[in-house]
Amino acid sequence: MTAESIRVRGLVQGVGFRPTVWRLARACGLRGDVRNDGEGVLIRVCGNIAGDDAGVNGFLTRLREECPPLARIDTIERCPIADPQALADLAHRQDFVILESAATAVHTGIVADAATCAACVAEIRDPADRRHRYPFTNCTHCGPRLSIVAGIPYDRARTSMAAFPMCPDCAAEYKDPADRRFHAQPNACPVCGPKVWLQDAAGCVLDPTALDAEDAIAAASRLLAEGRILAIKGIGGFHLACDATDPDAVAELRRRKRRYAKPLALMARDLDVIRGYCRVTGRDAALLSGPAAPILLLDRVGSRGAERDGERPRPLAPDVAPGQTTLGVMLPYSPIHHLLLADWDRPLVMTSGNLSEEPQCIDNADALGRLGQLADHLLLHDRAILNRVDDSVVRVMAGEARLLRRARGFAPTPLPLPPGFEAAPPLLALGGELKNTFCLVRDGQAILSQHLGDLEDAKTAREYERTLALYLDLFQVVPEALAVDLHPDYRSSLIGRDRAARDGLPLIGVQHHHAHLASTLADNGWPLDAGPVLGILLDGLGYGSDGTLWGGEFLLGDYLDFERVAHLKAVAMPGGIRAILEPWRNLYAHLESAGGWDAWRARFAGLEPIERLDGKPLEILGTLIARGLNAPLSSSTGRLFDAVAAALGVGGEVLTYEGQAAIALESLAAVAMDRVGEGYPFARLTGPAGELVLDPTPLWGALITDISRGCPPEEIAAAFHVGLATALSALALDLTSRCGISTVALSGGVFQNRLLLESVTRSFEVAGLRVLLQRQVPANDGGVSLGQAAAAAARVLRGISGA
Structure with missing residues (x-):
């Protein structure tokens, strides 16, 4: 008798995979067994006729074609069984059976929580069904997963459903491979389940x-x-x-x-x-x-x-x-x-x-x-939620669905790392400060946590550390190196530095915008050795490798390294963090940078935005800027959006959430984009290191003049969007031509602005450039941990120290 072992890796536990194997193996006339273990699913088969390879091949073809809806097959590995004891076990099989899970080293994944399937919805609506109006109805095709799991293999005893012993009816469903509730770990009904x-x-x-x-x-x-x-x-x-x-x-x-x-x-x-x-x-x-x-x-x-x-x-x-x-x-x-x-x-x-x-x-x-x-x-x-999982947020932009927040329904589904990362050692990337996620690297895959929030909040920070401990245990990852943001005060970086010192691990610092670039590359499957691209990384701010605050960056780079070839002109943030919360401060700073506040006030005295600023403590702010006290220079694109929003009086005097002014500005512009021809102009300068600098000074003369002429605010907002998109595109096209680059990568929270993203993308596609955009992870800081992980893995694989 010949027999073989078939190892299936991927998202294959808790999704009805073994019943599918059982059904197809029987249909193909195979004898053998299937079980879950720490690496995924292990199948042992032999045909009714010795050496029946055709039956096994047909079985595997159907397995790929009829994979359960929540499952994902990453690899199928086949090898002959030579062990005499295993062959003897199979020789006694009269049919194909499902075995209990084996507790071995964990190399598989946890499936994300899934929305209620149509069959379960039909049951809760059917007065004749025993689950009529039962609010915890689920099957292997739907229901809670990450939110109730405490460990893997994913069995009921390792979930919060362990507190609810199944009644005879539910137990019969659970044990029947032909039932869609076979080994549905949250299976329950009104008799035995949560209330x-x-x-x-x-x-x-x-x-x-x-x-x-x-x-x-x-x-x-x-x-x-x-x-x-x-x-x-x-x-x-x-x-x-x-x-x-x-x-x-x-x-x-x-x-x-x-x-x-x-x-x-x-x-x-x-x-x-x-x-x-x-x-x-x-x-x-x-x-x-x-x-x-x-x-x-x-x-x-x-x-x-x-x-x-x-x-x-x-x-x-x-x-x-x-x-x-x-x-x-x-x-x-x-x-x-x-x-x-x-x-x-x-x-x-x-x-x-x-x-x-x-x-x-x-x-x-x-x-x-x-x-x-x-x-x-x-x-x-009374069903315990073991793991907090927020709702995911998606927006369709540039023809694709793009995640703005990756949580329920997506996390912790592993993402395959691109070619070249197969041998990457276990790593942990701790993410950024805002919209935090962390990322584990294991077996050539990246495992991102669900969205955890802003670590500036103490409760969120505690939840971050609890979830981090859970993931390390859940996926049995023992990191061999840690990756953190360069910012010295990010809580995630502090945690990373403490852990590295405690465990004696290498600490790899990854610059914030380089992480955005690497995240985009990894998201698009860009191979490790595929060479550099031009990254345009636009966000609120990130700690630059020169110790200043960046936020409007053109980086020529790959996973390993980058060169800052251009950036938005750096403008002061008077009051530091208060400039993030009060957009009028950025308007003043930009006008001061673009010719001086006194000149603007003299030229446009009585104009509404000038009048609004005139009532602020500008003398103090001017002193801060002049002396460089609590007024750090930043190339932030987000602060430019804030300044324009403040000029138009939209977005609020004091912001209550990140991106509030920019979102208001985009909403205003959306209704007038088709009424605007050329946008507001930008200038180009040469920086001290020979890099190009995109200077917004010219736009302010045109914008303030339009306000004085009574131009509709929505048209001014649209002209700003068009002008910025044009300036970004033109500069990038010059840089790609000069550097011999044919691929552009866009990332950073500002590129969640659909108007800007689609305008810039169209320009590049018309020019024949390949454009890489984020899709599986957010372009905002929720995707930074993936970039940190990819950059750190690349350095380890190339033997480059990173701290």
């Missing part, structure tokens, strides 16, 4: 019948319809919800949450409801309805769109997304959400359950303490 209940902010449990409702979820829906604010425990954390068409409820939610300007996410029952408020393409519909079910940014159409019963949808409350041309919307992704929204023909606000910028609540007691003052009632359940 949901409704209580008020004081902790008193409410009787649903008192609200004329059949259960707690129906009662919660009634309370929302009455204008109440609810805290709802979901898959990876809590949401705060209210009727998105109720102005009073939305305004009160903002007041309680202390989220005064940032747009609020929405959840709608189905695509028809969303179409009443947003433009939805076929691609959009597929993204919204897919297993990841992210928040998707869509162009807003107000109340225009689908009509129901002869009436248009009610308009959204004005405070949902004030001044925005887009809305962030998602479809229900858990049974709780499906049941809650069943009768709603309008959206609910579904925003993270926390005070502004704090980590999202995941624990019932914590929620009662922290959210009891924010919500009127809480919809709770």
Whole structure:
């Protein structure tokens, strides 16, 4: 008898992979077995006829073609079985069987949490089904994964479902390879599974019948319809919800949450409801309805769109997304959400359950303490959330869906590193300060954490360290080197330095914008030895390799190294961090840099932006700039956007979230891009190191003059976008020609601006350049850890010290 061992690596646990193997092996007439272990799935097969290679080949072909929807096969390795004992075991097999998991060294992955599949939704809607209205219905094709897992192999005993022994019916499904719930670890039903209940902010449990409702979820829906604010425990954390068409409820939610300007996410029952408020393409519909079910940014159409019963949808409350041309919307992704929204023909606000910028609540007691003052009632359940996982955010730009926040539905799905990184040792990259993620390197793959948030917040920083410890244990990675940002005060860098000193590990510092560049290369599968590209990296700021603050960079480089060949002109940030929060400071600094404040005030006395600045403590700021005190120079593109927004009076006097002024400016420009011809001009200078400098001085004369002429603000905002895109493109084309480069990579948070990204991309494509854009990880700092990991791995592989 001949037999062989087949090793399948990838995302193959907890997704119905073994039942698929079992079904296909039997269909192909094979005998043998399959089991999970730490490396993935191990299959042993022999044909009914000795040496039946055709049967095995056909089986593997079908396995690739009929792979379960949540699974991903990375590699299939085949080898003959020579061990006499193994051959004897197989000789006694009369058919094909599924074996228990083996506890071996971990080399496989955890599948991301997945939205409820159509079959499970049908069950909870069917009055005749035993899971009718059961809010924890799932199968191997859907349901919680990362949010409930404590270790791998991914078995029920290593999840928060271990607290709920299965009833006989659920156990029968769990043990039946022909059932779609075979080894569905969160499998449960109303008899044996978690329960949901409704209580008020004081902790008193409410009787649903008192609200004329059949259960707690129906009662919660009634309370929302009455204008109440609810805290709802979901898959990876809590949401705060209210009727998105109720102005009073939305305004009160903002007041309680202390989220005064940032747009609020929405959840709608189905695509028809969303179409009443947003433009939805076929691609959009597929993204919204897919297993990841992210928040998707869509162009807003107000109340225009689908009509129901002869009436248009009610308009959204004005405070949902004030001044925005887009809305962030998602479809229900858990049974709780499906049941809650069943009768709603309008959206609910579904925003993270926390005070502004704090980590999202995941624990019932914590929620009662922290959210009891924010919500009127809480919809709770007793399935523990072991790992906090926020909603992912996606935007379609330049023809592709691009992640702005990588979390639920995507993390921690491993990303294969490009060719050349196969032998990279285990590494840990600790990420940046804002929108933090960290990244593990193992077996030629990058494992990014879910979005963790801003480490400036102490609670987020504690959550960061807890999640880091979990991942190192979960994936059994023992790093041989650490990668950190060069900034001396980033909390992630401090943690990295402490860990390196404690464990005696090499510490590799990666410059912030080089990490953005390397992240884009890795995201696009750029091989290790493929050579340099021209990176255009635009963001708020990052610590430069010369000790200054960068943020508008042209880097000629690859994974190993870079040269700063051009940048935006450095302008002072008077007041340091206060200039990030108060855009008017940047307007003053730019005008001071572009000819001097006194000249602008004399020329445009009485003009609104000049008058607004004249009431500020400009003499003090001028002294700070002149003496170089708490007014660091920065080439930040983000601060340029802030300055233009301040000139137009949009985005707020004091910002309450990162990118607020730039987002307001993009929204303003979006309505007038087709009315603008040439944009505002930029100049080019030569810097002290021979690099080119893009100088915004000329744009200010044109922009302030247009304001004085009464030009519509939206046209001024559009002219700024067009001018910046033109200047960036022209400079890049000159640099690529001079350097003999044919590929351009774009990254940094500023390139989340769709108008700018698409304008620049079009220019390069017309010129015949290849353009690399981020897609699988965010262009913002949420993707920095991938770049740190790739750059560090490249240095280790080439024997280059990095500290």
